[in-house]
Amino acid sequence: MAVIVVLWLREVKKYLRSRVQIVASLGTPLMPGVIGMTVLFTAMFSGIAMLWDRQFGFLKETLVAPVPRLAIMIGRTLGGATVAVLQGTLIFFVTLIAGFRPVSIFAVPLAFLVIALIAVIFSALATAIGSGLKEMQGFQMVMNFLVLPIFFLSGAIYPLEGLPRVLAAFTRVDPLTYGVDGVRGLLTGRTHFGVPLDVVVLLSVGVLFVALGAWRFSKIEA
Amino acid sequence: MSDRPIIRVQHVVKSFGKVTAVDDVSFDVQAGEIFAFLGPNGAGKTTTIKMLTTLLRPTSGSLELDGLDPATHQTEVRRRFGVVFQDPSLDSELTAWENMDIHGVLYHVPRQVRRERCEALLRMFELWERRDDLVKTFSGGMKRRLEIARGLLHTPKVLFLDEPTLGLDPQSRNQMWTHVRRLNQSERVTVFLTTHYMDEADRVADRIAVIDHGRIVATGSSAELKAQTGTDSLEAAFLALTGTTIRDESATAADQMRQVARVWRR
Numbered sequence A: 001m002a003v004i005v006v007l008w009l010r011e012v013k014k015y016l017r018s019r020v021q022i023v024a025s026l027g028t029p030l031m032p033g034v035i036g037m038t039v040l041f042t043a044m045f046s047g048i049a050m051l052w053d054r055q056f057g058f059l060k061e062t063l064v065a066p067v068p069r070l071a072i073m074i075g076r077t078l079g080g081a082t083v084a085v086l087q088g089t090l091i092f093f094v095t096l097i098a099g100f101r102p103v104s105i106f107a108v109p110l111a112f113l114v115i116a117l118i119a120v121i122f123s124a125l126a127t128a129i130g131s132g133l134k135e136m137q138g139f140q141m142v143m144n145f146l147v148l149p150i151f152f153l154s155g156a157i158y159p160l161e162g163l164p165r166v167l168a169a170f171t172r173v174d175p176l177t178y179g180v181d182g183v184r185g186l187l188t189g190r191t192h193f194g195v196p197l198d199v200v201v202l203l204s205v206g207v208l209f210v211a212l213g214a215w216r217f218s219k220i221e222a
Numbered sequence B: 001m002s003d004r005p006i007i008r009v010q011h012v013v014k015s016f017g018k019v020t021a022v023d024d025v026s027f028d029v030q031a032g033e034i035f036a037f038l039g040p041n042g043a044g045k046t047t048t049i050k051m052l053t054t055l056l057r058p059t060s061g062s063l064e065l066d067g068l069d070p071a072t073h074q075t076e077v078r079r080r081f082g083v084v085f086q087d088p089s090l091d092s093e094l095t096a097w098e099n100m101d102i103h104g105v106l107y108h109v110p111r112q113v114r115r116e117r118c119e120a121l122l123r124m125f126e127l128w129e130r131r132d133d134l135v136k137t138f139s140g141g142m143k144r145r146l147e148i149a150r151g152l153l154h155t156p157k158v159l160f161l162d163e164p165t166l167g168l169d170p171q172s173r174n175q176m177w178t179h180v181r182r183l184n185q186s187e188r189v190t191v192f193l194t195t196h197y198m199d200e201a202d203r204v205a206d207r208i209a210v211i212d213h214g215r216i217v218a219t220g221s222s223a224e225l226k227a228q229t230g231t232d233s234l235e236a237a238f239l240a241l242t243g244t245t246i247r248d249e250s251a252t253a254a255d256q257m258r259q260v261a262r263v264w265r266r
Helices: A002-017 A019-026 A032-048 A050-056 A058-063 A069-097 A107-132 A137-152 A165-173 A175-188 A195-218 B045-052 B074-080 B096-106 B111-124 B140-152 B170-186 B198-204 B222-229 B234-242 B253-264
Strands: B007-016 B019-029 B034-038 B060-065 B081-084 B158-162 B190-195 B207-212 B215-220
Touching (some): A002 A069, A002 B096, A032 A107, A032 A175, A058 A069, A069 A107, A137 A175, B007 B045, B019 B060, B019 B215, B045 B158, B045 B190, B081 B140, B096 B111, B140 B158, B207 B222, B215 B222
Parallel strands (some): B081 B158
Antiparallel strands (some): B007 B060
């Protein structure tokens, strides 16, 4: 447990110390979809940074420590997810300043739970991918063929209604779709699938991805 | 102290696809000695260390560290060694103290002991005054010293040092070896190091194994190696044993990343 805590704290400390990252996130505009985007990108970045960390950084130190890899993976993933949620929070406040008003103040904490789920899902996915990559070049491929489609297909910028059938099918296998829909439902009252379904899907995908990430992480050789 | 060697490697082979990095290597390291693995680039030094430190499994053969197999008793073996890798493994966004402290938590060192050991080691490696500075502000030599200090925090039986002086100036190298020697004596820690600097192996190591193309070509003290090859310096002995041709290795993913790292670092 202490292991998970120190590794989590490490991610958060690093984030708070790198002010550029915080300020840059303020430059991006509003809407629930953009909160989803911020969380997705931050989570994926923090996970994929482990590739560098494995060769030139602290990750290698943790790989030879006498603790279960699962604890390391969970500590890192929660750290990455926390940073992503903090980013999402900043965007949320920006949207408030810009005039956005959530339909109900009580729905806001729930919306943040959904945001946290999105963050955990993509941090875990990034860990799963990062564990298998050997070269930094692989990262661009992940950005182009995974992160961007996840974002564009999620309904973050386009509505889910009235899509061609093929495209609609794609949006439904994208976990971020349910995340954005959940946040939108809770903050604006307009939802496509209904918040309960969104949460069920996110929880299931979350469990699946964390298991996948933990398994892949346990297989890392040097 | 028992007569059992602290490290025992028998007929170990490690191949990656068609490439055999370590080819039927056997050697023993006695508790308390400073043992050097000497060999040209790509000889299999790092691969051997990775197998001993549980990061790689051998293709065949057996390894033992303090009587335990690193492949099957990972956690127990990990408690028994400290390691300084060829590439830095500090967190440069954290302070020296934080780096030490996290290590202590990872190795389950009780809080009180952790504080005392951190302070003692940071003082010994002359880093105490800088303990609250971010590691990214440290020089190469300071980072290396911090890594060694960290590796010793959990009082390991064996300390692995993979090319610990690579890229350091002669002053830092000299200071580093003084520290290592002192530690070997005061903490009774066995030191397993790799290097391709002859003078270092000559000065520091009790025993040297010369490795080339994944095979051990000679083992003995510096004097024995010189006598065996009829040469008067370890450098000449080394060349006599490994030949003078330059090795061209193919670049690995790690090498490519090191290139990028070099560009981005100051």
